[in-house]
Amino acid sequence: MTRRGVAPQKMPGTDEATVKVKTRFALDGPLKNMTWILRCILIQERQQEVYMKRNANKYTFVTAAMLAAITLAMGFTPLGFIPLPFIKLTIIHIPVILGSILLGPQYGAVLGFLFGLTSLVNNTMTPAVTSFTFSPFIPLPGTAQGTPLALLICFVPRILVGIFPYYAFKGVDKLTKGRDKHVAAFAVGGVVGALTNTVFVMSLIWLFFSDAYAAAKGVAPEAVPGIILGIVSFNGVIEAVAAGILIPALGKALLRYTKVGTVKGGAAVQKV
Numbered sequence: 001m002t003r004r005g006v007a008p009q010k011m012p013g014t015d016e017a018t019v020k021v022k023t024r025f026a027l028d029g030p031l032k033n034m035t036w037i038l039r040c041i042l043i044q045e046r047q048q049e050v051y052m053k054r055n056a057n058k059y060t061f062v063t064a065a066m067l068a069a070i071t072l073a074m075g076f077t078p079l080g081f082i083p084l085p086f087i088k089l090t091i092i093h094i095p096v097i098l099g100s101i102l103l104g105p106q107y108g109a110v111l112g113f114l115f116g117l118t119s120l121v122n123n124t125m126t127p128a129v130t131s132f133t134f135s136p137f138i139p140l141p142g143t144a145q146g147t148p149l150a151l152l153i154c155f156v157p158r159i160l161v162g163i164f165p166y167y168a169f170k171g172v173d174k175l176t177k178g179r180d181k182h183v184a185a186f187a188v189g190g191v192v193g194a195l196t197n198t199v200f201v202m203s204l205i206w207l208f209f210s211d212a213y214a215a216a217k218g219v220a221p222e223a224v225p226g227i228i229l230g231i232v233s234f235n236g237v238i239e240a241v242a243a244g245i246l247i248p249a250l251g252k253a254l255l256r257y258t259k260v261g262t263v264k265g266g267a268a269v270q271k272v
Contacts, residue, residue: 063254064107067095071111075118082242090197090239092118093161097193097247100165101186102254108162115162116155123154129216133205141215149208157200164196165189165247182255183248190247191240198236202228 071092074080080092096115100108123131123138132138134154136146166189173185205213206228214221 060103060107064099064103064110067099067103067107067111068114070095071114072118075115075122080118089242090235091242091246093158093193093197093239094190094243094246094250096158096162097165097190097243098250098254100162100193101169101189101247101251105163105166108166109159110162112159112162113155116158119158120151120154130205130213132212132216133209140209140212142212147208153201153204153208157197157204160200161193161197165193168192181252183252186248186251187244190243190245193247194240194243195236198232198239202232202236 074092074095080090082089082091092115096108096111099111119134123134127135127138132140132146132150134150136148136150138146138150140146169182169185169189172188173182176184206224210224211221214224217224217227219227
């Protein structure tokens with residue numbers, strides 16, 4: 001009951017300011033908890049990112065070192081060749097192509113340089129009839145000295161072997177969207193890498209050493225384009241087919257064996 005003309009009294013703590021304060025304190029606990037949880041999540045994600053980055057760097061270094069060792073071993077031993085009835089099939093470029101696809105063009109270029117270095121050393125230490133095309137220390141036929149142009153043939157095509165497969169893989173994998181588990185992309189990358197080596201080497205030989213190459217082979221200079229075309233269409237195609245088979249098998253094995261999803265730079269690992 002309230003007396004007429006007398007305003008009703010409010011209960012203590014029911015005024016608007018007090019209600020706002022109580023509401024703020026009531027929500028303050030959950031908000032603090034939520035903020036703490038979010039901070040923990042962010043810290044955990046950051047720690048996980050740092051951990052994955054460290055693992056990625058370790059994987060990149062170990063894989064690059066392994067492929068470099070394989071490249072040198074193949075280059076300085078008969079392991080880099082598969083003897084067939086008519087030719088010796090070159091497979092030294094296989095680790096270079098794998099490095100390009102898995103680790104990126106920077107590492108691939110370094111591996112390609114090592115490939116070229118083995119070629120330079122071999123053609124200098126144990127020269128063959130046409131070693132002047134790969135070593136400036138071997139004199140051209142009929143002369144007493146070599147030429148620095150040999151270094152272009154020795155290194156440029158091999159460095160490109162470590163670059164082109166990366167972009168070939170990325171292009172094909174973008175078209176297939178990885179539906180075939182990167183098999184087509186690996187195969188095309190292998191073919192592109194092998195053809196890069198053969199086509200560029202033989203084209204540069206024809207461009208810079210046509211007459212000297214003809215003299216070394218004992219043929220007329222006019223016959224050199226036909227010889228080069230024959231090497232590209234026979235040796236080059238066989239090596240490209242072999243790379244198209246070996247690269248998918250080896251590449252998928254490396255992807256399955258190692259956790260490479262965090263490696264930055266490689267075309268394949270960005271899709272895994």
